Amino acid sequence: MPEREVPSRPIWMKPDEAVVQIIDQRKLPGELAVVDLESVDEVVSAIYELMVRGAPLIGVTGAYGLYIAARNAPEDFPSDDYLAREALRIKAARPTAVNLAWAVDRTLAVILEEKTAGGRVDAARSEAAAIAEEEAENSRNIGRHGLALLREISSKKGGGPVNILTHCNAGRLACIELGTATAPIYAAHQKGIDIHVWVDETRPLHQGSRLTAWELGMENVPHTVIVDNTGGHLMQHGMVDIVIVGSDRSTLTGDVANKIGTYLKALAARDNDVPFYVALPSSTFDRQIRDGVADIPIELRDPDEVRYMPGVEKTDGNLLVPKDSPAANYAFDVTPARLVTGFITERGVCPAEEAAIRRILAEKS
Amino acid sequence: MPEREVPSRPIWMKPDEAVVQIIDQRKLPGELAVVDLESVDEVVSAIYELMVRGAPLIGVTGAYGLYIAARNAPEDFPSDDYLAREALRIKAARPTAVNLAWAVDRTLAVILEEKTAGGRVDAARSEAAAIAEEEAENSRNIGRHGLALLREISSKKGGGPVNILTHCNAGRLACIELGTATAPIYAAHQKGIDIHVWVDETRPLHQGSRLTAWELGMENVPHTVIVDNTGGHLMQHGMVDIVIVGSDRSTLTGDVANKIGTYLKALAARDNDVPFYVALPSSTFDRQIRDGVADIPIELRDPDEVRYMPGVEKTDGNLLVPKDSPAANYAFDVTPARLVTGFITERGVCPAEEAAIRRILAEKS
Numbered sequence: 001m002p003e004r005e006v007p008s009r010p011i012w013m014k015p016d017e018a019v020v021q022i023i024d025q026r027k028l029p030g031e032l033a034v035v036d037l038e039s040v041d042e043v044v045s046a047i048y049e050l051m052v053r054g055a056p057l058i059g060v061t062g063a064y065g066l067y068i069a070a071r072n073a074p075e076d077f078p079s080d081d082y083l084a085r086e087a088l089r090i091k092a093a094r095p096t097a098v099n100l101a102w103a104v105d106r107t108l109a110v111i112l113e114e115k116t117a118g119g120r121v122d123a124a125r126s127e128a129a130a131i132a133e134e135e136a137e138n139s140r141n142i143g144r145h146g147l148a149l150l151r152e153i154s155s156k157k158g159g160g161p162v163n164i165l166t167h168c169n170a171g172r173l174a175c176i177e178l179g180t181a182t183a184p185i186y187a188a189h190q191k192g193i194d195i196h197v198w199v200d201e202t203r204p205l206h207q208g209s210r211l212t213a214w215e216l217g218m219e220n221v222p223h224t225v226i227v228d229n230t231g232g233h234l235m236q237h238g239m240v241d242i243v244i245v246g247s248d249r250s251t252l253t254g255d256v257a258n259k260i261g262t263y264l265k266a267l268a269a270r271d272n273d274v275p276f277y278v279a280l281p282s283s284t285f286d287r288q289i290r291d292g293v294a295d296i297p298i299e300l301r302d303p304d305e306v307r308y309m310p311g312v313e314k315t316d317g318n319l320l321v322p323k324d325s326p327a328a329n330y331a332f333d334v335t336p337a338r339l340v341t342g343f344i345t346e347r348g349v350c351p352a353e354e355a356a357i358r359r360i361l362a363e364k365s
Numbered sequence: 366m367p368e369r370e371v372p373s374r375p376i377w378m379k380p381d382e383a384v385v386q387i388i389d390q391r392k393l394p395g396e397l398a399v400v401d402l403e404s405v406d407e408v409v410s411a412i413y414e415l416m417v418r419g420a421p422l423i424g425v426t427g428a429y430g431l432y433i434a435a436r437n438a439p440e441d442f443p444s445d446d447y448l449a450r451e452a453l454r455i456k457a458a459r460p461t462a463v464n465l466a467w468a469v470d471r472t473l474a475v476i477l478e479e480k481t482a483g484g485r486v487d488a489a490r491s492e493a494a495a496i497a498e499e500e501a502e503n504s505r506n507i508g509r510h511g512l513a514l515l516r517e518i519s520s521k522k523g524g525g526p527v528n529i530l531t532h533c534n535a536g537r538l539a540c541i542e543l544g545t546a547t548a549p550i551y552a553a554h555q556k557g558i559d560i561h562v563w564v565d566e567t568r569p570l571h572q573g574s575r576l577t578a579w580e581l582g583m584e585n586v587p588h589t590v591i592v593d594n595t596g597g598h599l600m601q602h603g604m605v606d607i608v609i610v611g612s613d614r615s616t617l618t619g620d621v622a623n624k625i626g627t628y629l630k631a632l633a634a635r636d637n638d639v640p641f642y643v644a645l646p647s648s649t650f651d652r653q654i655r656d657g658v659a660d661i662p663i664e665l666r667d668p669d670e671v672r673y674m675p676g677v678e679k680t681d682g683n684l685l686v687p688k689d690s691p692a693a694n695y696a697f698d699v700t701p702a703r704l705v706t707g708f709i710t711e712r713g714v715c716p717a718e719e720a721a722i723r724r725i726l727a728e729k730s
């Protein structure tokens with residue numbers, strides 16, 4: 001556990017200075033490293049290299065990226081063309097999460113309304129900050145709605161902890177506050193509901209064992225780390241009461257893109273009658289794609305993330321595979337709507353059915 | 366790749382000496398270390414510590430363990446009581462694989478027929494060697510029967526490689542020759558059938574990425590290592606034609622205990638109409654247990670196998686989890702018969718139905 005004070009958010013503006021700062025999440029839990037983002041190149045690299053990750057957080061980071069672009073404009077005035085080009089560059093950093101494109105496009109639209117250099121810089125900064133505040137508020141509301149589900153399971157169970165399984169990190173490190181999948185967990189813990197979290201380690205980059213376990217430990221939430229292979233066995237033996245995961249992009253038809261391996265847990269949940277919920281802000285819904293399995297782009301990352309353990313030097317001694325063996329590194333998979341019990345959004349809980357999803361998205365929060 | 370010559374089997378008697386030798390599989394693929402087994406303590410530890418692993422191989426190792434017990438008898442004569450106690454100790458080294466108990470019990474029964482010290486030692490040694498030869502023959506026959514399945518898929522597909530997914534190592538390192546799940550793969554490769562193997566890395570101990578990929582590479586079989594989370598995504602996208610795994614214990618009702626995570630792949634195979642086969646010698650069938658999910662004992666191993674990277678020193682810097690986070694390490698899971706397309710045994714291929722399994726086990730090979 002790092003000794004320095006842990007920032008309350010994974011991205012923020014340094015007080016009294018125009019500098020965007022993030023936690024380099026690749027180094028957690030061993031080291032709490034704070035990094036300044038001062039150029040669009042640094043923003044793109046922070047997103048691609050997973051210093052920041054998680055759908056809501058990369059959306060906010062992308063929005064701040066446009067602020068940095070506006071501030072660094074080469075001709076003193078950030079022109080429409082220049083900003084559009086920088087926006088494209090930021091959006092290309094990761095293809096699967098829809099929040100990145102959503103937040104960048106939204107911020108760009110607001111900036112282009114302004115006609116002065118100062119106006120554009122200020123508009124970008126305040127829009128990015130507004131998105132961050134909205135995501136924080138979303139997480140609080142996701143927590144509130146998810147809490148009701150956990151409370152119901154707890155009282156039905158009448159004793160013993162509610163066992164929640166989660167995959168990857170859809171925690172406060174992936175969001176701005178509280179997380180998406182973890183928001184109901186923190187809410188329940190705060191209310192004194194007896195809970196225990198099975199944390200999938202989440203190969204290859206261990207966002208579960210490195211980040212989710214770290215977050216939960218900081219809040220004293222009882223948890224146990226497991227390899228990703230384990231969830232099916234636990235569900236067969238009644239050791240999981242509910243699965244809650246986040247999402248990088250979901251369709252209005254209810255298909256869910258999330259970290260690779262999520263689909264396998266959804267299959268096991270269905271096979272064992274365990275409810276499988278997806279917690280996400282409405283900004284994670286893609287309004288265009290209808291068939292998630294066929295059409296959501298799945299990021300194929302560097303095979304060396306599979307071939308080496310995370311955070312080690314790439315030496316032969318650190319290889320997890322024979323030197324000449326190739327590896328493939330698909331970062332996400334898509335869980336079809338038929339396996340999803342429901343969505344926990346900031347506007348309430350709904351089943352994974354198009355009519356219900358459209359209804360809840362049309363409502364004001 | 367080690368430079369010394371690779372032994373053709375993972376266990377053998379050193380020529381002209383009464384020493385049992387094994388490959389320490391924990392050190393592969395980085396190092397090819399040969400270890401002498403000279404006491405029952407060393408045999409138990411080699412099995413528990415996974416220097417040797419895989420159902421057929423730990424059976425043979427257990428049988429040689431009784432030979433070592435007989436040879437080391439404290440009173441110059443290996444009494445019935447002494448041998449029975451040593452047999453129990455060896456069988457307790459790992460609880461899930463049924464071959465260990467089967468091979469030890471079979472060897473013990475043969476030894477007890479002999480009434481002289483020399484007779485008992487010789488009987489133990491020759492029974493262990495006989496079991497090894499039978500397992501080698503089993504693998505050859507499993508390869509022959511499985512080859513027909515792969516040939517059929519290849520001709521139906523009419524172009525492009527047959528994509529086989531396998532989990533853990535049910536290869537020649539787990540057996541005596543050729544393997545179980547890998548025997549059809551080697552047979553097809555030798556016949557010039559175009560194949561490609563997706564190798565699940567198999568957390569926490571990476572038997573897939575360390576051992577299966579190494580074996581396949583030595584034989585120039587095209588393969589790609591993936592994290593265990595990936596199989597579902599591949600199957601959704603038509604990139605897997607057949608799953609073949611081994612088994613540590615299967616019931617006559619068709620339930621299959623195998624390395625943790627196998628059940629998740631079986632669920633994905635069923636969800637995507639991909640045939641799911643289990644390759645095993647008939648010695649892996651448990652004649653007593655009928656409900657595999659409820660009654661096959663599942664080994665719970667040291668949580669540090671999950672908490673640290675494999676094969677490294679247990680220092681804080683090598684932790685994969687926060688220092689205070691607990692982990693759980695279930696080593697196997699059970700795939701219910703309803704998800705198994707069929708068994709590939711040394712006696713032929715059969716569906717996962719009790720009548721068919723009993724029929725095939727009753728046949729002479």
